[in-house]
Amino acid sequence: MRPTRALMVLAAACAAAAGRAPGAPIRVVTLSTVLTEVAREVGGTEVSVSGLVQPGVDPHEFNPSPADVRKLVDADLVLASGLRLEPYLDRVVASSASAGLVVAVGDRVPLVLSVAEAPSGAAEKDPHWWHSIGNMIFATELVRSELTRLRPASAEAFAANAGRYRQRLEALGSWASREVARLPAGRRFLVTSHDAFGYLAHDYGFTVRPVGGLSTESEVDARRLSQLVDFVRAERVRAVFVESSASPKFIENLLQETGARLGGTLYADGLGPAGSGAEDYVSMYRHNLSAIVGALAP
Amino acid sequence: MSALHDILLAPFSYEFMRRGVLSAFLLGISGGLLGCVLILRRLALMGDALSHSLLPGVAAAWLLFGTSTAALFFGGLAAGLLTALGSALLSRLTRVKEDAAFGSLFILFFAAGVALISKLPTRVNLADFLFGNILGVSDSDLRLAAVVSGVTVAAFVIFYRSILLETFDPVFHRATGGRGGLVHMGFLTLTVLNLVAAMQTMGVVLALGLFLLPAVSAYLWCDRFITMLLMSVGVGLLGSLVGILVSFHAGIASGAAVVLCLGAVFVASALFSPRYGAIRALRAGGKG
Numbered sequence: 001m002r003p004t005r006a007l008m009v010l011a012a013a014c015a016a017a018a019g020r021a022p023g024a025p026i027r028v029v030t031l032s033t034v035l036t037e038v039a040r041e042v043g044g045t046e047v048s049v050s051g052l053v054q055p056g057v058d059p060h061e062f063n064p065s066p067a068d069v070r071k072l073v074d075a076d077l078v079l080a081s082g083l084r085l086e087p088y089l090d091r092v093v094a095s096s097a098s099a100g101l102v103v104a105v106g107d108r109v110p111l112v113l114s115v116a117e118a119p120s121g122a123a124e125k126d127p128h129w130w131h132s133i134g135n136m137i138f139a140t141e142l143v144r145s146e147l148t149r150l151r152p153a154s155a156e157a158f159a160a161n162a163g164r165y166r167q168r169l170e171a172l173g174s175w176a177s178r179e180v181a182r183l184p185a186g187r188r189f190l191v192t193s194h195d196a197f198g199y200l201a202h203d204y205g206f207t208v209r210p211v212g213g214l215s216t217e218s219e220v221d222a223r224r225l226s227q228l229v230d231f232v233r234a235e236r237v238r239a240v241f242v243e244s245s246a247s248p249k250f251i252e253n254l255l256q257e258t259g260a261r262l263g264g265t266l267y268a269d270g271l272g273p274a275g276s277g278a279e280d281y282v283s284m285y286r287h288n289l290s291a292i293v294g295a296l297a298p
Numbered sequence: 299m300s301a302l303h304d305i306l307l308a309p310f311s312y313e314f315m316r317r318g319v320l321s322a323f324l325l326g327i328s329g330g331l332l333g334c335v336l337i338l339r340r341l342a343l344m345g346d347a348l349s350h351s352l353l354p355g356v357a358a359a360w361l362l363f364g365t366s367t368a369a370l371f372f373g374g375l376a377a378g379l380l381t382a383l384g385s386a387l388l389s390r391l392t393r394v395k396e397d398a399a400f401g402s403l404f405i406l407f408f409a410a411g412v413a414l415i416s417k418l419p420t421r422v423n424l425a426d427f428l429f430g431n432i433l434g435v436s437d438s439d440l441r442l443a444a445v446v447s448g449v450t451v452a453a454f455v456i457f458y459r460s461i462l463l464e465t466f467d468p469v470f471h472r473a474t475g476g477r478g479g480l481v482h483m484g485f486l487t488l489t490v491l492n493l494v495a496a497m498q499t500m501g502v503v504l505a506l507g508l509f510l511l512p513a514v515s516a517y518l519w520c521d522r523f524i525t526m527l528l529m530s531v532g533v534g535l536l537g538s539l540v541g542i543l544v545s546f547h548a549g550i551a552s553g554a555a556v557v558l559c560l561g562a563v564f565v566a567s568a569l570f571s572p573r574y575g576a577i578r579a580l581r582a583g584g585k586g
Contacts, residue, residue, distance in 0.1 A: 033366055058423070059425065061415065061416065062416065062425065063416050065416075079308055155451070216423060216425075219436075220431065220433055220551065220552070221433075221545050221546075221549045221551050221552055221555075222309070222314075222315060222318070222542060222545040222546035222548065222549075222552050223545070223546055223548070223549040224549060225312075225314055225433050226309070226312050226314075226315070226546065229314070243430075246423075247423060247426050247431060247434065248431060249431050249434030249435075250314075250431065250434040251438060252434070252436060253313065253314045253317070253434055254434070257312065257313045257314060257498060278533055280425070
């Protein structure tokens with residue numbers, strides 16, 4: 001009797017999970033401000049998107065509250081940045097058995113960079129994949145196919161939405177290439193607070209020299225900082241950049257020490273809050289790239 | 299000569315190194331003095347508790363006033379004093395003893411701080427708060443460290459007798475008309491001041507290392523209060539200098555390098571002190 005009963009409970013649970021009202025929006029929960037936007041753009045009126053990491057909050061520091069975990073468990077689809085930017089995710093998934101719903105976008109994108117973290121020398125994957133427009137186009141496609149799998153009836157709408165968003169990304173890409181072309185190769189240096197712009201640098205041939213490591217939490221030592229000072233002086237780097245969610249103190253000292261200018265504030269770890277001029281992906285990317293090119297151009 | 303120059307002087311051709319070591323020196327002087335009283339009065343762990351309780355004040359100050367040093371200073375100060383005064387009041391008005399009151403309040407404050415920074419868009423970073431940016435010392439941080447260090451040294455000079463009496467014989471001090479409670483609260487305030495100033499540069503955990511390790515090392519060598527104070531300050535200065543140089547040459551996080559150097563002095567003192575060290579105690583035990 002017992003196995004049968006267990007099976008019945010299981011069947012009921014499955015029915016409950018699958019049998020949500022057909023017209024109700026797909027519940028998408030995201031752990032990244034960028035993916036919140038992608039899900040809204042692609043899903044349109046067919047989805048209700050809830051972003052757990054608020055704009056302006058450092059995702060390296062974010063930890064989900066119980067209410068957040070409940071949203072994660074109740075979601076039809078969870079979109080995460082992946083590449084270990086959400087170290088808590090595995091535990092949450094393990095304890096709530098919703099593994100099938102979680103898509104760690106960064107783990108699937110075509111371009112993944114690795115960085116040798118200074119002290120250990122071990123290569124670590126750079127989680128800031130969304131700074132490459134190619135990866136964003138892939139992410140759009142991935143979200144489209146996940147949403148289509150959940151609601152095949154709306155496949156056409158998703159495809160149309162994804163197509164429109166993709167066009168905007170492609171237009172952004174060609175604008176960016178034209179902008180960067182103004183910078184001679186000898187001026188493409190990116191000195192920032194932490195190591196978040198590897199993908200942007202990869203796309204446009206910049207040399208990145210961050211003060212800190214891949215996480216905003218990584219510690220800084222004197223040797224690394226002195227080498228950075230030497231680098232900025234030797235290459236005559238004109239401007240260095242602070243980030244919206246990292247401590248500006250090292251960069252401020254670097255300015256005093258080297259005579260470089262402050263190039264501006266970059267959005268490294270996600271979108272900015274409303275009114276910041278970086279509240280959506282295209283304006284965030286434009287803000288970053290304009291600041292970089294504007295400060296470094298002859 | 300040139301090798302020596304490379305090891306000792308060349309690192310200080312960088313402005314950030316000069317600033318880092320200067321702020322460590324300033325706080326090493328005041329922290330070395332404070333640390334002696336903390337350990338003699340068995341308040342070492344209370345310092346730890348106080349340090350963690352600053353977090354919500356700093357986070358709230360950041361939300362309200364942004365990144366100015368003055369705002370962060372007063373935010374931290376308010377949170378630290380609330381914890382200290384709150385524990386004193388709790389222990390006098392309820393059955394709870396002061397250590398339990400402190401232990402409960404500081405963890406409450408710390409949790410409030412973690413809740414604030416995990417939910418709100420502040421640039422306060424838990425790692426910065428705990429471990430600091432000694433290589434990112436700004437002008438205002440240096441000014442703050444200088445003022446706090448000056449105030450602390452002045453307080454020790456002016457109230458030396460009261461501090462001495464309250465530390466070694468509080469009952470006698472109060473019997474002879476000393477304002478023991480006032481000295482105690484003044485002392486807690488000084489501790490909070492120093493912690494807040496050090497928080498900007500060293501982070502509270504490492505700052506506590508700079509306060510306690512030199513003092514406890516000196517305690518293993520000295521019998522007189524005044525020599526203990528001087529040696530504690532000396533160990534603090536030397537440890538800061540060596541630590542920052544080690545960080546420069548070996549590529550270790552700077553605040554941690556300073557504390558590890560101070561820790562080495564402490565361990566060596568605990569082992570080898572001729573009168574109070576472990577080896578002497580073991581030898582004496584072996585003979586007896």
